[in-house]
Amino acid sequence: MEALLTSLADTALAEWMRLSRWGYAAINALHVLGIALLIGAILALDLRLLGWRQRLPVRELGQLLQPVAIAGLLLAMATGALLFLADPSGYAAMPLFLLKLALIALAIANALLLNLGPGLENASPRRQLVAGTLSLLLWPAVLLAGRMLAFVDG
Ligand code: HEM
Numbered sequence: 001m002e003a004l005l006t007s008l009a010d011t012a013l014a015e016w017m018r019l020s021r022w023g024y025a026a027i028n029a030l031h032v033l034g035i036a037l038l039i040g041a042i043l044a045l046d047l048r049l050l051g052w053r054q055r056l057p058v059r060e061l062g063q064l065l066q067p068v069a070i071a072g073l074l075l076a077m078a079t080g081a082l083l084f085l086a087d088p089s090g091y092a093a094m095p096l097f098l099l100k101l102a103l104i105a106l107a108i109a110n111a112l113l114l115n116l117g118p119g120l121e122n123a124s125p126r127r128q129l130v131a132g133t134l135s136l137l138l139w140p141a142v143l144l145a146g147r148m149l150a151f152v153d154g
């Protein structure tokens with residue numbers, strides 16, 4: 001594992017992430033843009049799943065908001081992988097970073113279980129409430145863990 005992390009750190013892309021001040025800043029800004037798209041869209045959908053604004057059809061809201069959330073997640077994952085490249089061994093040794101990855105996996109599993117199971121609009125109100133509540137807790141926890149990474153030591 002350590003050998004893999006070291007060889008990742010030795011790639012030209014990793015070196016560019018470490019040496020290019022504005023390159024790193026741009027990737028960081030794109031990471032934040034991805035997070036904004038993801039959290040903004042998913043929060044609105046979660047509130048509807050919790051029972052807010054029941055006049056608005058879940059199906060149509062999902063058709064609008066889920067693609068935005070997925071695009072944001074993909075952008076956050078791609079740019080997050082680049083940020084990770086700047087110091088693979090350092091991040092892999094940080095419990096908070098590993099917690100963040102675990103929370104992302106749980107949040108994605110929660111969304112997949114709802115969509116591939118009963119489906120967004122066919123789920124019972126109770127199932128929607130459970131999935132919406134979990135999503136509302138997990139994604140902001142990911143955001144908090146990500147932001148706190150800069151403030152914890154190794
Ligand atoms: C596989 C996906 C992801 C990876 C590998 C990843 C990795 C990283 C890394 C390495 C950093 C830099 C930490 C530092 O300051 O030293 C970071 C920052 C951050 N990440 Fe992620 N991330 C991912 C997805 C996400 C997602 C989905 C969210 C939010 C829902 C998120 C939220 C944040 C936040 C808020 C920051 C701090 C940004 C800043 O203040 O400049 N990350 N991420």
